Amino acid sequence: MKNYLNLNLSLLYWVLVAPFSGQFFKIAPIFRQMVFIGVRAAPMVALTSFSVGVTLAMQAAHSLQQLGAEIYVPDLVTVTLLRELGPVLIAVIVIGRSGSAVAAELGTMKVSEEIEALEVMAINPIRFLIVPRFLAMLVMLPVLTILGNYVGFFGGWTVCHYALGFNTAGFILRALESATTWDLYSGLIKSAVFAWVVITIACNAGLHVDGGAEGVGQATTASVVYSLLAMLVLNAVLTGIFFFGS
Amino acid sequence: MxxxxxxxxxxxxxxxxxxxxxxxxxxxxxxxxxxxxxxxxxxxxxxxxxxxxxxxxxxxxxxxxxxxxxxxxxxxxxxxxxxxxxxFGMLFQSGALLASMTVGENVALPISEHSQLSDDDVDQIVKRKLQMVGLTGFEHLKPAEISGGMKKRVGLARALALDPxxxxxxxxxxxxxxxxxxxxxxxxxxxxxxxxxxxxxxxxxxxxxxxxxxxxxxxxxxxxxxxxxxxxxxxxxxxxxxxxxxxxxxxxxxxxxxxxxxxxxxxxxxxxxxxxxxxxxxxxx
CATH class of the missing domain: 3.40.50.300 (P-loop containing nucleotide triphosphate hydrolases)
Incomplete structure (x- = not known):
């Protein structure tokens, strides 16, 4: 826990303070990480969101039909995706895909003395390795969430259009009418918070690997488990604050 | 001196x-x-x-x-x-090269991090250092593609990169x-x-x-x-x-x-x- 806080503090130092004292981080590695964390995850995010959108619409239709209120299916799909399922699902995918990869990569670097070599070359590992991953995640997770929301709506639309006989304009109108911009913003705030938690937990796990290949495996598992737990608990807390607070 | x-x-x-x-x-x-x-x-x-x-x-x-x-x-x-x-420069027992970078990038790393030289100058230095350890033309390989002894020599080239x-x-x-x-x-x-x-x-x-x-x-x-x-x-x-x-x-x-x-x-x-x-x-x- 102490390590984790230390990591957060030195990250903040390198992102916010150090650039003003002339120690800039490089931009190119950030983009490289953005491609890995964000762009390569896009197909998986799209497929998952589409399935969830379809499932949501089908289940909503099933329940709402009994009340004769099928007209509300788009409302339910949009609001659920924007507020909850979008941020959470995309975070789950990114934890499984990128968080674990970051933990394993850093762990392997630690085990093979690469990180020590960086320190001896007077290159700070936080600045050199962690800052690009952190910033890339902070940008890409919300971006992926937006993508996921769109694809999820599309999934909902396919069910509404082909099974429930909505016309496209009607679907869009209902969806726009029910959702407010705050629904979108709250989801994006959530995903930014998740991004922070996920990447710091993964980096922390990777940097503190002990003992060879086995240690790398354990760190990877730990990073996924802790990230998932932290993310889900935080989601509950944030939902409470955003929608139940007042 | x-x-x-x-x-x-x-x-x-x-x-x-x-x-x-x-x-x-x-x-x-x-x-x-x-x-x-x-x-x-x-x-x-x-x-x-x-x-x-x-x-x-x-x-x-x-x-x-x-x-x-x-x-x-x-x-x-x-x-x-x-x-x-x-x-100072340090040669690690295992070489400790960064696996995600090529041999050339590894040797260039301390130079580009600690000096303001242009990319061309850095390339020149990297070539010279690799030549010193008998690895001319290996710049574009990844550490995983060369032998253990070569890794060590690249490690030495990297340690000497800044003329310590x-x-x-x-x-x-x-x-x-x-x-x-x-x-x-x-x-x-x-x-x-x-x-x-x-x-x-x-x-x-x-x-x-x-x-x-x-x-x-x-x-x-x-x-x-x-x-x-x-x-x-x-x-x-x-x-x-x-x-x-x-x-x-x-x-x-x-x-x-x-x-x-x-x-x-x-x-x-x-x-x-x-x-x-x-x-x-x-x-x-």
Whole structure:
């Protein structure tokens, strides 16, 4: 826990303070990480969101039909995706895909003395390795969430259009009418918070690997488990604050 | 280069390091002057690596002082340490190349991080350094695509990238064939004799050690058991030294150790990599 806080503090130092004292981080590695964390995850995010959108619409239709209120299916799909399922699902995918990869990569670097070599070359590992991953995640997770929301709506639309006989304009109108911009913003705030938690937990796990290949495996598992737990608990807390607070 | 500076490049005084109840380094003192090549030898687990880690500032001693370029590094913070570290190069036992970068990028890394040279100039330096270690044209390969000995030579090229005043080598010749060993030794000799570089080499390879050393230290159980020029070491009356340099299986250092003995003798701590300042240490909560 102490390590984790230390990591957060030195990250903040390198992102916010150090650039003003002339120690800039490089931009190119950030983009490289953005491609890995964000762009390569896009197909998986799209497929998952589409399935969830379809499932949501089908289940909503099933329940709402009994009340004769099928007209509300788009409302339910949009609001659920924007507020909850979008941020959470995309975070789950990114934890499984990128968080674990970051933990394993850093762990392997630690085990093979690469990180020590960086320190001896007077290159700070936080600045050199962690800052690009952190910033890339902070940008890409919300971006992926937006993508996921769109694809999820599309999934909902396919069910509404082909099974429930909505016309496209009607679907869009209902969806726009029910959702407010705050629904979108709250989801994006959530995903930014998740991004922070996920990447710091993964980096922390990777940097503190002990003992060879086995240690790398354990760190990877730990990073996924802790990230998932932290993310889900935080989601509950944030939902409470955003929608139940007042 | 031509100042008649008599301050030792490295001065270690009464270095003591205790891990738990075990004293890993017990009152080690020595000096290395400019242009010298100091070879540290000793059996496995005698504290060589721990000593090296202290000198590069990766670990903090329990007591005693380490001065590099006349400055005490034991109480330095990260930034002061970084400015000292820019002046030395280190070759790791495994090479410790960054696996995600090519050979050329690895060698270029310290240059592009610590200087404002243009990419073309950096490329030129990288080519020259790789040529020095006999690896012309290997820039575009990844570390995974070259052999262990080549990795080590790339590691040496990287350590020399910034023309350091001081070079640390952890077993520079293990895993190299005899010819490459000679190449690396010759390079070390040239650099120390001609450009006044100082070298501290930890090695098991006696041929190479006697070839390059201007001074030698033999460590045993955490303290110095013999110290002197290669000639003095060779004619040392100490049977432990003789056993070591002649590579005899049995002698004062017994062949078989019981578990107890081993625990007593094996001073190697679980490799505490990263800096010892707790910033990045130990496990997840």
């Amino acid at each position: 031509n100042d008649v500076d008599t301050t030792p490049v490295i001065e270690v005084t009464d270095l003591v390091r205790v891990f738990g109840k075990r004293t890993v380094l017990n009152g080690v003192s020595f000096k290395i002057h400019r242009g010298e090549t100091m070879v540290i030898m000793g059996g496995s687990g005698c504290g060589k690596s721990t000593l090296l880690r202290h000198i590069i500032g990766a670990m903090k001693p329990t007591s005693g002082s380490i001065k590099i370029f006349g400055e005490d590094i034991t109480h330095m913070d990260e930034r002061e340490l970084a400015s000292i570290r820019r002046r 005043e001081l070079l640390f080598s952890d077993e520079p010749t293990s895993g190299l064939d005899p010819i490459m060993t000679a190449v690396v030794d010759k390079l070390t000799l040239e650099l120390t004799r001609e450009s006044g570089m100082t070298a501290l080499v930890v090695t098991h390879d006696m041929t190479s050690a006697f070839r390059i050393a201007s001074n030698m230290i033999m460590l045993g159980r955490g303290s110095i058991i013999a110290q002197g020029t290669p000639a003095e070491i060779r004619s040392s009356p100490n049977p432990e030294v003789q056993q070591f340099i002649n590579g005899e299986a049995d002698g004062p250092v017994p062949l078989n150790l019981s578990q107890d003995d081993h625990e007593h003798r094996q001073h190697v701590a679980p490799r505490p990599l990263i800096s010892a300042r707790g910033r990045l240490s130990r496990k997840m909560p």
